[in-house]
Structures are given as C-alpha cells and as structure tokens.
Amino acid sequence: MISRMWRGWVATDRAAEYVAYINETGMAEYKATPGNLDAQMWTRDLGDGRTEVVTLSWWESLDSIKAFAGDDITQAVFYPSDDNFLIDRETTVTHFEVTGT
Numbered sequence: 001m002i003s004r005m006w007r008g009w010v011a012t013d014r015a016a017e018y019v020a021y022i023n024e025t026g027m028a029e030y031k032a033t034p035g036n037l038d039a040q041m042w043t044r045d046l047g048d049g050r051t052e053v054v055t056l057s058w059w060e061s062l063d064s065i066k067a068f069a070g071d072d073i074t075q076a077v078f079y080p081s082d083d084n085f086l087i088d089r090e091t092t093v094t095h096f097e098v099t100g101t
Helices: 012-032 064-067
Strands: 002-011 036-045 050-059 088-091 094-097
Touching: 002 012, 002 064, 012 036, 012 050, 050 064
Parallel strands: none
Antiparallel strands: 002 050, 002 088, 002 094, 036 050
C-alpha cells in the first residue's frame, strides 16, 4: 500500500469553505478512482490567521495513483478554484510505502 500526502494553507476564516470545496472535488475524485483505499483531510489552525490543510490518501499501487494524478505522480493535482482559497501550497506530493498497521 502507498500513502500520498499533500499540504496547503488557507486563511483561517475561509478554512471551512475550502474543506467543503475539497470534499466535493479532490476527496471525491480520490475515492472514485479505482485502487484508492481511502482518503482523509486534516486541518490545523496555526493561530496566525492561517490554517494548514493536509490531504492523505491510501492506494493499492503506483499505477492506481497514476490513474488519479497522471504519469508524474510527484506533481500535486489542483482544481479550478484552488487559487481562490490557497495562500500557499506544496506543488509536489510525498509518497510513503505503508509498512505497518
């Protein structure tokens, strides 16, 4: 199993709106892709007007990640309104081999 992690930052006063947007776009697309085992989104208020958003998804294989992300699985996938919310973002993602429960 492979996990895929991405991080971005939004204004705290728009965090709930962004979470709803990502649930409708990225999270829905993760879960609709064959080979996706699950996905979660985590948020953390940084106390400075920013909220960190982490998406974490679990996949059967690198091929199933390619079905979601395209051939270059290191590149983050963005959606049309992301620029309206994100004040900073990682443009790449991190992958981990899941080796324990």
